[in-house]
Amino acid sequence: MLRIKLILILFLLSFAGKFTYADDHNLKDRLRTHVKILTSDSLQGRGLGTTGAEKARDYIVEQFQDAGIQPLGEDYLQNFSFRQNLAWIPAINIVGMVEGSDPLLKDEYILIGAHYDHLGYDIRNDEKRIFSGADDNASGVAAIIELGRFFAQNPGLLGRNLLIVAFDAEESGLIGSKHFVENSPVPIENIKLMFSFDMVGMYETNKGLHLRGMASLDQGDELAAGVAQRHEINLRQTGENIERRTDTQPFGSVGIPAVHVYTGQKSPYHKPEDQYHLLDYDGMVTIHLFMEDFLKVLSHESELRQSASLIASVLKESTFVGRRPAAGFLLNTGTGFHRYPDEFFQGKTLFNVSGGFYFQIPLSQILGLQLDALYDFNGSQIAGGNFRRHSLTFPLNIQFGTPGLQGQDIRLFLFSGPYYRLTFAGTIAGEALDFDNDFNIDEWGYTIGVGLSVFRVYMGYTSRRAVTNLLQNDEMKILDSNGYFSIGYRF
Numbered sequence: 165m166l167r168i169k170l171i172l173i174l175f176l177l178s179f180a181g182k183f184t185y186a187d188d189h190n191l192k193d194r195l196r197t198h199v200k201i202l203t204s205d206s207l208q209g210r211g212l213g214t215t216g217a218e219k220a221r222d223y224i225v226e227q228f229q230d231a232g233i234q235p236l237g238e239d240y241l242q243n244f245s246f247r248q249n250l251a252w253i254p255a256i257n258i259v260g261m262v263e264g265s266d267p268l269l270k271d272e273y274i275l276i277g278a279h280y281d282h283l284g285y286d287i288r289n290d291e292k293r294i295f296s297g298a299d300d301n302a303s304g305v306a307a308i309i310e311l312g313r314f315f316a317q318n319p320g321l322l323g324r325n326l327l328i329v330a331f332d333a334e335e336s337g338l339i340g341s342k343h344f345v346e347n348s349p350v351p352i353e354n355i356k357l358m359f360s361f362d363m364v365g366m367y368e369t370n371k372g373l374h375l376r377g378m379a380s381l382d383q384g385d386e387l388a389a390g391v392a393q394r395h396e397i398n399l400r401q402t403g404e405n406i407e408r409r410t411d412t413q414p415f416g417s418v419g420i421p422a423v424h425v426y427t428g429q430k431s432p433y434h435k436p437e438d439q440y441h442l443l444d445y446d447g448m449v450t451i452h453l454f455m456e457d458f459l460k461v462l463s464h465e466s467e468l469r470q471s472a473s474l475i476a477s478v479l480k481e482s483t484f485v486g487r488r489p490a491a492g493f494l495l496n497t498g499t500g501f502h503r504y505p506d507e508f509f510q511g512k513t514l515f516n517v518s519g520g521f522y523f524q525i526p527l528s529q530i531l532g533l534q535l536d537a538l539y540d541f542n543g544s545q546i547a548g549g550n551f552r553r554h555s556l557t558f559p560l561n562i563q564f565g566t567p568g569l570q571g572q573d574i575r576l577f578l579f580s581g582p583y584y585r586l587t588f589a590g591t592i593a594g595e596a597l598d599f600d601n602d603f604n605i606d607e608w609g610y611t612i613g614v615g616l617s618v619f620r621v622y623m624g625y626t627s628r629r630a631v632t633n634l635l636q637n638d639e640m641k642i643l644d645s646n647g648y649f650s651i652g653y654r655f
C-alpha cells in the first residue's frame with residue numbers, strides 16, 4: 165500500500181514537474197514569438213508615427229486582449245500628440261490593467277511598463293537599414309505582456325492592482341511616459357511603484373539582472389533580495405538612483421519609486437544588428453519567473469513607501485525649478501542726487517540710468533547670490549550746474565526670498581549687499597572732472613532693494629548709497645545716492 169502511495173506520489177511529482185516544464189517552455193515560446201513579430205521587417209523598426217509602429221500597436225492590443233488584460237476605459241489607447249520642431253507628432257500609449265483582490269489596497273497600483281517604439285530605418289548607400297530593436301525594446305514589451313497574462317490568468321494572486329503600459333515615443337525623449345504621468349488615467353499618487361522593462365534580453369551575457377533604483381522604494385533592495393533567494397537569479401545593480409534615460413525618470417521626478425529592469429548594454433545598442441536571434445530567451449524566462457513572484461509579494465506589502473532620499477530629491481527639484489545659476493540683462497532707470505551729510509542742503513535729483521548683465525547663483529531654497537556688472541551714468545544737480553559721471557558699478561547682493569510660488573518660477577525677494585563703483589569720466593557744470601586732484605575714482609557703498617521674478621522677467625526697485633566720499637579732500641563730504649526701477653530678462 166505504502167509502495168503504491170509512493171509510486172503515485174512520484175508519478176504526480178513527475179507530472180507536476182513536467183507540467184511546470186511544459187509551462188515554462190510555452191512561456192519561452194511566447195516570449196520569443198512576441199520578439200520575432202515585433203522585430204519583423206514589416207514593422208520597419210517601429211519608428212514613431214509610422215505604419216510600422218501602428219502594426220506593433222495592433223499586435224500589442226491583440227495580445228493584451230488575448231491575455232485577459234482589461235482596458236481602463238473603452239479601449240487600451242491613450243492618444244496624444246507632441247511638438248517636434250515645427251510638426252505635431254501623434255503618439256499612443258497602450259494601457260491595461262489586472263485588478264488586485266485586496267479590498268484594503270484596491271485604490272493602489274503597481275505599474276509595469278515598456279516602450280514599444282524604436283528608431284525606424286535609415287537609408288545608406290541606397291540600402292535600407294532597419295533598426296529592428298530586439299533587445300531595445302521588443303524584449304521589454306514581451307516581458308510585460310507575459311507578466312500581464314500570468315496575473316490575468318491567475319486571478320486572486322495580486323493584492324494591489326497592476327497597470328501594464330506600453331509607452332510610445334521613448335526614443336524621442338521619454339515623451340510617452342511623461343505624458344502618462346501628466347495625464348494618468350488613475351490618480352497618479354495612487355501609483356506606488358513602477359518598473360520600466362527596457363532591454364531585458366541579455367541576462368546570460370550580463371551575468372545577471374539590474375534593478376536600478378530598487379531602493380527608491382523604502383526596503384526595496386531587501387524585498388528584492390529576499391525573493392531573489394528563492395529563484396536562481398543574480399541581482400546586480402540595485403540602489404537608490406533612478407535611471408534618467410528610460411521611462412523611470414518621469415515617475416521618479418514626481419516621487420514615485422521607479423525601477424529600471426535591465427540586462428545591461430550588451431546588445432548592439434541602437435544599431436541595425438540589435439536582432440531577434442541574439443536574445444537570451446532562457447534568461448527572459450528566468451526574469452519572468454522572478455518578477456512574477458516579486459510582483460506578487462510587492463502587491464501584498466501593507467505599505468509601499470518612498471525612500472527618504474527619493475522624498476528629498478523631489479523636494480529639492482520642485483523648489484529649485486528655474487533656480488539653477490542664471491544670467492540676464494538688466495536695465496535700471498531712476499534718479500540720483502548728492503548728499504552733504506555735514507551741511508544743511510543737498511543736491512537736487514537728476515536722471516540716472518545704468519544697464520548691463522546680472523549673474524545669479526542659488527544658495528538654498530530661499531537664499532541666492534547676485535552679481536551685476538553695469539555701465540552707470542549717474543549724477544546730481546548741484547549749486548552751479550549739473551554733476552555727471554560715467555562709471556562701472558559692481559553690486560554683489562544676497563537675495564532672501566520665497567522658494568518659488570507653487571513650484572513655479574515666480575519669486576519675490578529682498579536683497580542687499582555692497583557695491584564697488586569705478587568712475588572713468590565725468591563733468592561738473594560742463595568742465596571735465598579732475599581725478600588727479602579733486603575726485604575719487606573708487607567708490608564703495610551698499611544696495612538694498614526688492615525684486616520680483618516671473619519666469620524670465622525680472623522687476624524691482626533698488627536703492628544705492630555711497631559710504632565713501634566723492635571728493636579726495638575730506639574737508640567736505642559728498643555722498644552719492646541713487647534710486648532705480650529695474651527691469652531684467654533672463655537668457
Ligand SMILES: [Zn+2]
Pocket residue numbers: 279300301334362363
Ligand atoms: Zn530603450
